[in-house]
Amino acid sequence: xxxxxxxxxxxxxxxxxxxxxxxxxxxxxxxxxxxxxxxxxxxxxxxxxxxxxxxxxxxxxxxxxxxxxxxxxxxxxxxxxxxxxxxxxxxxxxxxxxxxxxxxxxxxxxxxxxxxxxxxxxxxxxxxxxxxxxxxxxxxxxxxxxxxxxxxxxxxxxxxxxxxxxxxxxxxxxxxxxxxxxxxxxxxxxxxxxxxxxxxxxxxxxxxxxxxxxxxxxxxxxxxxxxxxxxxxxxxxxxxxxxxxxxxxxxxxxxxxxxxxxxxxxxxxxxxxxxxxxxxxxxxxxxxxxxxxxxxxxxxxxxxxxxxxxxxxxxxxxxxxxxxxxxxxxxxx
Amino acid sequence: xxxxxxxxxxxxxxxxxxxxxxxxxxxxxxxxxxxxxxxxxxxxxxxxxxxxxxxxxxxxxxxxxxxxxxxxxxxxxxxxxxxxxxxxxxxxxxxxxxxxxxxxxxxxxxxxxxxxxxxxxxxxxxxxxxxxxxxxxxxxxxxxxxxxxxxxxxxxxxxxxxxxxxxxxxxxxxxxxxxxxxxxxxxxxxxxxxxxxxxxxxxxxxxxxxxxxxxxxxxxxxxxxxxxxxxxxxxxxxxxxxxxxxxxxxxxxxxxxxxxxxxxxxxxxxxxxxxxxxxxxxxxxxxxxxxxxxxxxxxxxxxxxxxxxxxxxxxxxxxxxxxxxxxxxxxxxxxxxxxxxxxxxxxxxxxxxxxxxxxxxxxxxxxxxxxxxxxxxxxxxxxxxxxxxxxxxxxxxxxxxxxxxxxxxxxxxxxxxxxxxxxxxxxxxxxxxxxxxxxxxxxxxxxxxxxxxxxxxxxxxxxxxxxxxxxxxxxxxxxxxxxxxxxxxxxxxxxxxxxxxxxxxxxxxxxxxxxxxxxxxxxxxxxxxxxxxxxxxxxxx
Numbered sequence: 084x085x086x087x088x089x090x091x092x093x094x095x096x097x098x099x100x101x102x103x104x105x106x107x108x109x110x111x112x113x114x115x116x117x118x119x120x121x122x123x124x125x126x127x128x129x130x131x132x133x134x135x136x137x138x139x140x141x142x143x144x145x146x147x148x149x150x151x152x153x154x155x156x157x158x159x160x161x162x163x164x165x166x167x168x169x170x171x172x173x174x175x176x177x178x179x180x181x182x183x184x185x186x187x188x189x190x191x192x193x194x195x196x197x198x199x200x201x202x203x204x205x206x207x208x209x210x211x212x213x214x215x216x217x218x219x220x221x222x223x224x225x226x227x228x229x230x231x232x233x234x235x236x237x238x239x240x241x242x243x244x245x246x247x248x249x250x251x252x253x254x255x256x257x258x259x260x261x262x263x264x265x266x267x268x269x270x271x272x273x274x275x276x277x278x279x280x281x282x283x284x285x286x287x288x289x290x291x292x293x294x295x296x297x298x299x300x301x302x303x304x305x306x307x308x309x310x311x312x313x314x315x316x317x318x319x320x321x322x323x324x325x326x327x328x329x330x331x332x333x334x335x336x337x338x339x340x341x342x343x344x345x346x347x348x349x350x351x352x353x354x355x356x357x358x359x360x361x362x363x364x365x366x367x368x369x370x371x372x373x374x375x376x377x378x379x380x381x382x383x384x385x386x387x388x389x390x391x392x393x394x395x396x397x398x399x400x401x402x403x404x405x406x407x408x409x410x411x412x413x414x415x416x
Numbered sequence: 417x418x419x420x421x422x423x424x425x426x427x428x429x430x431x432x433x434x435x436x437x438x439x440x441x442x443x444x445x446x447x448x449x450x451x452x453x454x455x456x457x458x459x460x461x462x463x464x465x466x467x468x469x470x471x472x473x474x475x476x477x478x479x480x481x482x483x484x485x486x487x488x489x490x491x492x493x494x495x496x497x498x499x500x501x502x503x504x505x506x507x508x509x510x511x512x513x514x515x516x517x518x519x520x521x522x523x524x525x526x527x528x529x530x531x532x533x534x535x536x537x538x539x540x541x542x543x544x545x546x547x548x549x550x551x552x553x554x555x556x557x558x559x560x561x562x563x564x565x566x567x568x569x570x571x572x573x574x575x576x577x578x579x580x581x582x583x584x585x586x587x588x589x590x591x592x593x594x595x596x597x598x599x600x601x602x603x604x605x606x607x608x609x610x611x612x613x614x615x616x617x618x619x620x621x622x623x624x625x626x627x628x629x630x631x632x633x634x635x636x637x638x639x640x641x642x643x644x645x646x647x648x649x650x651x652x653x654x655x656x657x658x659x660x661x662x663x664x665x666x667x668x669x670x671x672x673x674x675x676x677x678x679x680x681x682x683x684x685x686x687x688x689x690x691x692x693x694x695x696x697x698x699x700x701x702x703x704x705x706x707x708x709x710x711x712x713x714x715x716x717x718x719x720x721x722x723x724x725x726x727x728x729x730x731x732x733x734x735x736x737x738x739x740x741x742x743x744x745x746x747x748x749x750x751x752x753x754x755x756x757x758x759x760x761x762x763x764x765x766x767x768x769x770x771x772x773x774x775x776x777x778x779x780x781x782x783x784x785x786x787x788x789x790x791x792x793x794x795x796x797x798x799x800x801x802x803x804x805x806x807x808x809x810x811x812x813x814x815x816x817x818x819x820x821x822x823x824x825x826x827x828x829x830x831x832x833x834x835x836x837x838x839x840x841x842x843x844x845x846x847x848x849x850x851x852x853x854x855x856x857x858x859x860x861x862x863x864x865x866x867x868x869x870x871x872x873x874x875x876x877x878x879x880x881x882x883x884x885x886x887x888x889x890x891x892x893x894x895x896x897x898x899x900x901x902x903x904x905x906x907x908x909x910x911x912x913x914x915x916x917x918x919x920x921x922x923x924x925x926x927x928x929x930x931x932x933x934x935x936x937x938x939x940x941x942x943x944x945x946x947x948x949x950x951x952x953x954x955x956x957x
Contacts, residue, residue, distance in 0.1 A: 118839035130877060132561045132569070168480035168642065169562075170626055179643050234675055242679060249683055250676040251669070256639040256647065366671045368643030375672060376478055381833065 086409055093402050104394040105157065105387070109150050112383050118142075119166050119383055140164070157391065163384035167376070172388035175373060180392075181263025182252060183362070183369030187354055188264075189289045194296035195347065201297075202304025202343070203336060209309060217301065224298025229357045233291045233364040240287060247286050250366040254280050288365045292357055296350045303346045307339030314338070341412045348404035352397050467650070467664040468956040471937075473949065474677040474686040478670030479645050482637070483625040484604035485556050488563040490856065491690070494668045494949040498648060500604040500631035501655075503532050503550065504597060506945045509712055510766050511860040513597060517545060517605055517632070517655070527592040527899055534583045537655035539607040540629070540636045545655075547579035552608035554587070556620045564602035567859065571596065592897035594904060598861040601945070606630045634952035635666055645669035654952070661939070661955040668949075681707060681932055687956065689932040691947040695755040698930040710931040713757065715764045715857035715944040717865065718808070720800075720816070720850050720922035721841075725882040729798075729849060733790040735919035738850070739777035740784035741819035742812075748925055751811050759926035761912040762855065762865045766926070766944075768901060769862030769908030776916055776923060784823045798827040801848030803834050812852040812924065841880040851880075854927070857944050862908035867892030870911075870920055883920040 120136040137143040141152060156163060162172035205214045240247045248254065258268040258277060266285070269278040311317065312335060320330045355371075362371030370389060377385035477491030484496045505516040515521070518532040537545040557565055558574045571593040578586050589596060607630035614624035621630075629637040634656070635648035647667040652658070669686075671677045678697050680686045682704055691714075693701075701707045720738075728734045748756055760776025763769050788795075800817060803809040810831055817827045830848065837853075840846040858864055868874060871892045872884040888911050895907040915921065931948050933940065934956075941953040948954075 121838050132565055135561050165480070168626070169483075169486055169622070170481065170642075175642070178641075182643065237676070237679055242683060245683075249680045249685055250671060250673075251685075252644075256641060256644065364673050364676060366669070366673060366676050368641065372478075372643065372672065376480075381836075 086406070089409060090402070090406060093405055097398050097402070100398055101391065101394055102154070105154060105391060106150065108387055108390045109153060110146075112386055113146060113149075119381070140166075153387070162388040162391065165377075165382055165385045167380040167382045167385065172384050175385065176370060176388055176392050179368060179370045179373050182367060183355075183358055183371060185264045185266065186285070186288055186292065186358060186362070186367060186369060187351070189266075189285055190292035190296060190354055191347075191351065193289055193293040194300055194350065197293075198297040198300030199304050199336075199340075199343065202301040203308050203331065205301065205305040206308035206312065207331065214305075221298035221301045224294045225302075227295070229291055229295070229360045230364055232294060233287070233361055236287045236290060237364075247283050250364075252281070252284050252368055253277070254284075288361050288367055291361050291365075292354055295357065296354055299346055299350050299353075300343055303343045304339060307342045308335055311335045311339045337411055341408050344404055344407050344411065348401045351400045352393075355393050355396060466659070466661040466955070468661055469663065470647075470665040470667060471663045471687045471951065471954060471956060472667045472669065472685065473688045473690070474669050474671040474680055475645070475690045476670075476672065476674075476677070476692050477690070478642065478672070479640075479668060480642050481626040482629055482640060482646065483622060484606065484631070485553070485560055485564070485620075486562040486622065486626075488567075488602060488858070490945075490947060491692075493946045494951075495629075495646060496604055497633070497946050497950045498635045498666060498952075499629045499633040499637055500606070501537065501545075501633050502601045502604050503534075504600045505950075506601050506860055507941060507943050507950070509942050509944055510768070511715075511857075511943055511945055513601070513860070516601075517550075521597075523899065527594070527897065528589045530587040530589070530596060531580070532585050532587075534585070535655055537632050538653050539610070539632045540651060541607065541610060542653075543607065543609065544582075545605060545607075545632050546582045547585035548582075549605050549608045550585040550603075551577050551579050552611070553605045554603055556606070556611075557603065559620055560622065564599070567599040567602060594896050594898055595859060595861045595863050598859040598863075602859070605632065607632070634950075638665070656952070658952075663951055663955055666951045678932075681934065684934065687934040687937055688948070690949075691929045691931050693930060693932055695753060695930065698755075698932065699753070701932055706935050708933050708935050708937070710929070710933060710940060710942060710948065712929045712931075712942045712944075713764070713766045714927040714929040715767055715860065716854050716927040717759050717762055717764050718756070718812070718852070718854050718924045718927070719762060720812070720852050720924075721847075721881050722919070722921055723844075723847055723849050723882060724884070724920060725844060726849060728791055728793045728795055731791050731793060732918055733787045734793075734795075736777075737784045737787040737791070737823060737825070738816070738820070739919045739922050740780045740787060741823055741825070742777070742816050742922055742924070743779040743819055744777075744924060745779065747812060747815055751815070752808070752925075755930075756925040756927055759923060761916050762870075762921060762923050763862050763908065763912050764857075764865070764926040767860070767862060767865075769866075769905055769912065771909040771912055774912060774916060777919075779819070781819070781822055784819070788823055788825070795825060798825065798849045800827050800829045800850040800852070801837055801840075802829055802831045802852060803837055804831045806834070806853075809852045813850075816850070816852075816922070842876045844876075844882060847880060847882075850922075860945055862904070862912075863892065863896060866908055866911045866915070867896060870915060881920055883915075883918070885914055885918060885920075888914045888918075 120133045120142055141149055160173055165172050165175055168175065201217060205217045208214050237249055241249045253265055257265050258272055262268055265281040269281050317330060317335060320334060359371035359374050362369050363375045370392065374389045377389060475494065479492055479495055481487060482495050484500050501517045503516060503518040505514050507514055517534055517537055519535045520533050522531040534545060534547060539545060554572060554577050555574060557568060571589040571591060572587060573590060576588045580586055610630040611621035611625060614621045616623055627640055634651055634654050636651045638647045638649050640646040645668045647665060649665050650662060674694060674697060677689050678701065681689055684706065698709055702709055722735055723729050744758060748754065748758055759765055760774045761770060800813040802813040813829045817829060820827050837851060855865055855869065868878045870879055870881060870883045870888060872889050875882055891907045891911040895904045898904050929942060929947060936957045937954060938957050939954045940948045942948040
């Protein structure tokens with residue numbers, strides 16, 4: 084019941100947080116003295132054309148009215164029309180969502196799948212050569228800019244070794260599957276050559292995105308495990324003759340992961356931000372690329388839509404993290 | 417004067433500007449007295465089995481919509497050029513206006529009525545292209561008020577275009593408009609029955625046409641994903657027929673990152689890049705064994721907009737001082753490594769109407785100081801509004817700022833994104849003193865660079881310089897109502913000279929087009945309007 088109460092309390096804040104986000108981003112995006120009607124109409128637009136467009140899209144209304152209309156529309160699932168593509172923003176986001184989610188999912192999988200064991204290994208072999216090498220790697224992971232790493236990987240694996248494609252999500256247009264995750268859709272269709280092609284396309288973007296995420300997870304897991312290893316309960320278990328392997332992986336890790344879990348929430352946010360750059364470099368047809376396009380075209384509605392999406396994802400992931408922490412650490416209940 | 421009809425024919429497969437000249441055969445040609453050259457492709461229906469596979473182009477723009485009537489830019493022109501046809505079409509360099517869906521045009525003596533007779537052409541669903549489709553297409557443009565609407569709105573009123581019969585359509589203009597033929601290539605003809613069937617709530621089928629096509633173009637849409645691009649298969653029944661070699665499939669991908677486009681071409685994932693590849697990358701690719709570069713003069717001039725009404729820039733001597741204070745050679749040869757060509761006036765030199773002997777300004781600080789000494793009003797700090805994200809614009813601003821400092825004029829540079837600058841254009845109070853930017857070929861007619869952006873009637877719209885000159889207006893107005901190119905040409909030449917004499921703008925260079933292609937590519941026919949993305953001529957060796 085306490086867990087349900089916690090979830091309920093967190094959920095109450097979700098709409099308020101999102102409302103604040105929408106108001107903030109709406110106001111910031113409208114401070115820029117740009118005329119969306121001119122963007123929409125193009126360079127050769129006539130005055131009549133501009134007036135008609137301003138009226139059609141409500142740009143001639145006072146800003147508070149525009150904000151209110153926008154909030155009401157968003158509540159109804161309508162994020163407006165993209166000024167550049169002239170299609171519904173919600174549809175654009177929905178169409179691109181699987182590409183970004185697939186990229187984010189595999190990046191997190193790699194980051195957590197490698198980061199946690201490596202962090203534990205570094206903690207257990209503290210100050211060994213392995214720990215020192217891993218420290219250099221993780222510091223590099225945190226320091227290297229994503230776009231630079233992406234280009235380096237392209238040069239090495241695509242241009243010199245020729246083992247991965249330079250860009251894209253698939254060699255042709257994607258499978259007409261149900262999930263939008265090409266790895267799953269290709270598997271469901273039984274087309275294994277397509278599956279390999281999809282994985283080859285995934286390799287470099289996932290490596291680029293997961294590297295800094297993994298570095299963070301390694302650092303926090305290592306610190307958490309080292310801290311927990313000095314606890315009395317570990318000494319007690321050792322005295323009781325419980326095998327080290329069991330102590331570390333069943334008890335120490337559970338306690339140490341609470342800090343890592345918090346970081347995973349933050350890493351996910353960074354991962355979404357990083358996806359904007361990585362998707363642009365690898366021409367990954369996801370939301371990151373959509374965001375870049377929107378910013379370049381001063382497409383207010385699209386920028387707002389993307390920001391709301393990121394906000395929702397961030398809030399949702401952090402809600403899950405909060406719940407996960409309570410599950411892992413009974414003290415939180 | 418009624419329009420005489422000329423027909424000339426070009427087969428397909430291109431003239432091989434790069435990589436050979438296979439497949440081109442001209443069946444006959446007579447120049448039109450109208451000045452608009454016409455080509456007919458009837459008789460060139462050489463449909464041989466010559467498919468050469470799939471051709472992938474990496475483009476710097478995404479294909480966010482396929483609706484041909486809501487966009488009007490070069491970046492996304494591939495979907496319009498390859499999926500749709502218009503009554504007339506630009507090809508080659510210098511651009512030639514060819515009869516396309518139209519067999520012939522009759523122009524009334526008062527130049528108000530244009531009657532087109534259509535060829536036997538089919539849409540991709542097999543239905544014939546009719547006059548009703550042409551009428552629907554122009555009405556759709558006028559109703560949507562988007563894309564190329566601005567080109568037609570001042571001369572074509574809704575409801576005035578009539579289908580005389582299934583093959584004859586008549587446009588009735590509100591006033592003589594010599595540029596009408598030049599802007600018609602942007603009036604893409606859609607299958608009216610198909611679009612009507614998908615209309616919802618008075619949207620003219622916009623919701624559907626954004627992601628589908630209803631055209632008669634050389635290629636038929638196969639796949640479309642706005643986040644990726646589109647692919648299209650050859651339309652074997654295209655009215656223009658096909659040459660001995662052609663592409664089976666074309667694919668256009670929106671690849672935003674320059675490095676990814678370049679690496680993809682070098683690796684063989686792409687066969688061509690768009691025409692906006694930075695020159696340093698072009699220079700680097702020249703040495704690559706599997707890449708060939710096509711370099712052609714383009715029709716895009718760089719210049720500074722000068723606010724001609726705001727003191728002290730309302731004084732011609734002040735404007736001349738600015739023009740003498742800019743280091744043209746330093747900018748073109750040092751900063752841009754000679755990748756562009758000096759253009760003394762605003763009309764690109766390859767375009768007719770550009771005076772061949774035009775003497776532009778040179779970098780001469782003594783003359784600048786002499787002109788400055790004649791300025792009657794007081795000087796002040798000038799504001800140069802550079803375009804953020806366009807390094808050349810910023811470099812030009814800094815170079816002018818430096819030159820002005822040497823003659824005792826101070827200038828500040830304000831760098832802002834294009835949408836912000838654009839929003840202020842045409843606003844006499846908000847627009848900056850000087851804006852370094854480009855004028856592209858929206859239509860291949862001298863009016864695009866003269867009357868449209870300097871005639872006083874365009875102030876607040878195309879004329880963002882607030883330039884006003886009675887003789888210039890007279891010339892450009894008169895040129896719009898004449899039909900023959902030979903009659904119009906001297907008017908534009910004089911107009912161009914006036915702009916230079918009055919220093920209405922600071923004119924710098926004409927852009928070159930650099931197209932990067934895979935070595936196997938043949939038959940490219942570059943046209944400044946559309947770059948080299950009209951794929952019906954190209955094939956792979």
